Amino acid sequence: MKIAFLLSIHFCLLVLSHCYGGNGYDPLESILNIQRSKRSDHIITKELTSEISYSPVYVGPQDGLKDLDKISSLPGEPSGTDFDQYSGYVTVDPNHGRALFYYLAESPIFSSNNPLVLWLNGGPGCSSFGNGAMMELGPFRVNADSVTLSRNKYAWNNVANVLFLESPAGVGFSYSNTSSDYTTGDIQTAKDSYTFLVNWLERFPEYKTRDFYITGESYAGHYVPQLAQLILQNNKIANQTIINLKGIALGNAYVDEETENTGLFDYFWTHAIISDEIHEGIISNCNFTEAGTITDACNDYENQAYAAKSNINFYDIYTPLCSPSSNSTPSITEFDPCTENYIGSYLNIAAVQQSLHAKPVNWASCNGFILGQWTDSPFTVLPVIQDLMANGINVWIYSGDTDARVPVTTSRYSIDKLKTSLKTPWYPWMYKGEVGGYVVGYQNLTFVTIRGAGHFVPSYQPARALAFFSSFLGGNLP
Known part of the structure; x- marks a missing residue:
């Protein structure tokens, strides 16, 4: 049996x-x-x-x-x-x-x-x-x-x-x-x-x-x-x-449910995937905080957004x-x-x-x-990340900037919630004479974008991904 x-x-x-x-x-x-x-x-x-x-x-x-x-x-x-x-x-x-x-x-x-x-x-x-x-x-x-x-x-x-x-x-x-x-x-x-x-x-x-x-x-x-x-x-x-x-x-990491949702629909709007009206409907009707009430109006506008997205590659919108x-x-x-x-x-x-x-x-x-x-998935793991930072662990967050699933906007909003202080202002990092992406250094945290990469960063931009990864291991900003 x-x-x-x-x-x-x-x-x-x-x-x-x-x-x-x-x-x-x-x-x-x-x-x-x-x-x-x-x-x-x-x-x-x-x-x-x-x-x-x-x-x-x-x-x-x-x-x-x-x-x-x-x-x-x-x-x-x-x-x-x-x-x-x-x-x-x-x-x-x-x-x-x-x-x-x-x-x-x-x-x-x-x-x-x-x-x-x-x-x-x-x-x-x-x-x-x-x-x-x-x-x-x-x-x-x-x-x-x-x-x-x-x-x-x-x-x-x-x-x-x-x-x-x-x-x-x-x-x-x-x-x-x-x-x-x-x-x-x-x-x-x-x-x-x-x-x-x-x-x-x-x-x-x-x-x-x-x-x-x-x-x-x-x-x-x-x-x-x-x-x-x-x-x-x-x-x-x-x-x-x-x-x-x-x-x-x-990489293109889901760490907080609120910023995942707000970042996703803002990315849709800024990349001409959804209309002004749908974006405004989401802003006006959706409360993505853990205590927020999920309304029928919010669900309706979200459904409109996904329908407007149509059949593009969600994980790399230009592939x-x-x-x-x-x-x-x-x-x-x-x-x-x-x-x-x-x-x-x-x-x-x-x-x-x-x-x-x-x-x-x-x-x-x-x-x-x-x-x-799946039995358990906390609303946010940002407190865990803060604990690691406080214990001296080198934390890097990297983001392929053509991913719509966990977009670069989501990563930036999540970092804002960590409330860590700025050390190195935003600047472009170079690879073989071209911009490989952008980087900003915070106290105990580094954020790197990889230009032209989707959700699976090493698949879409393997050379830039290896350059970023080498910098991470070396503990140096790219």
Whole structure:
């Protein structure tokens, strides 16, 4: 009976799989609607700061697992690959059979000295390996034939050892043998990610003393600061693994529901997506604060705004949509809007899954079932970010300026709410003689824009993204 139930859950996971940003699927809008319905029912979310408390962390035996996780080569990999890569599972709950999948791309040079960077994609429910590694900042891109790979010369592992984590269980290749684990939320995701890190560092002990950074985008605007705060809390506990956290970087990040909404519709208006009348209707009728009342008039104007947007690429308003007849090979500097299709096909090849040491599964970019069962998502994580800043963590917020999902206006409004003092006034930063974007320095906070980039910054502007990332690691303004 239990096996039949688990199979039915697995079937649901497959049916509710989606492409991130493709075919009209918008996981962030879904979680916003879920949270809005809870507020309509007077269910107010609590700050995560008071929710996560220390509990003993499971640490399992890791001897010999690193060698087993080493990837000899990926099918279709180009010749001349000059770096080590690993992938596999780390158990975070042996009683439930819950295990998280990771992929590590070490640096081609100076890998023994370069820092360790954890990358997290958001959703919630979207894959950090498929979306983050294969579509954005990883060492390879999937070609249009869906079976061969090309080298991404702007991969972030050029300057860091980059660790991609599929989180929570049920996302990508990560899994649990206990069906109730697929009902989860922010708190459990942070705890599991921390447990993963403690065990992974036992498997790769050479990284224990290395400088450590956490980066991510979109709903990882929740994941990254929450995990960073949990690391700081647990670092204070005697006989606990010390993780040498130095900084976090949040890309086009959802960190505050009020500014997400106000920034989005202001971006629509300033980029000629909606009319003056719709924008004025939203301003006059919508109160996006946590205590604000959601009115029918507000809902009506929001619906008008989304209808006016029509079928543009929400994640990069100037990028063409994927055409079913397209069969062009994606270049590294010109993003192919059909890339997600190539990745989905490639990661479902049996030989690819075998080379990754992954369990056979119908891999998908995002998991709608996980999203639909999400249990907790605080209205804002700005207090968490303020706590990190107060504890000396280097916080960077970066924004691709052609993203309409979490636009640059949202990031600026969120920073305003942090009320930190200005140190370096706004100025253009340059890359190869052109403006790469703009930057402003605050007390314990840096804000960077990447010109011409959408929601998935390293996909649309890989060279500028690597330049920004290198500055972040160096602790210097670009």
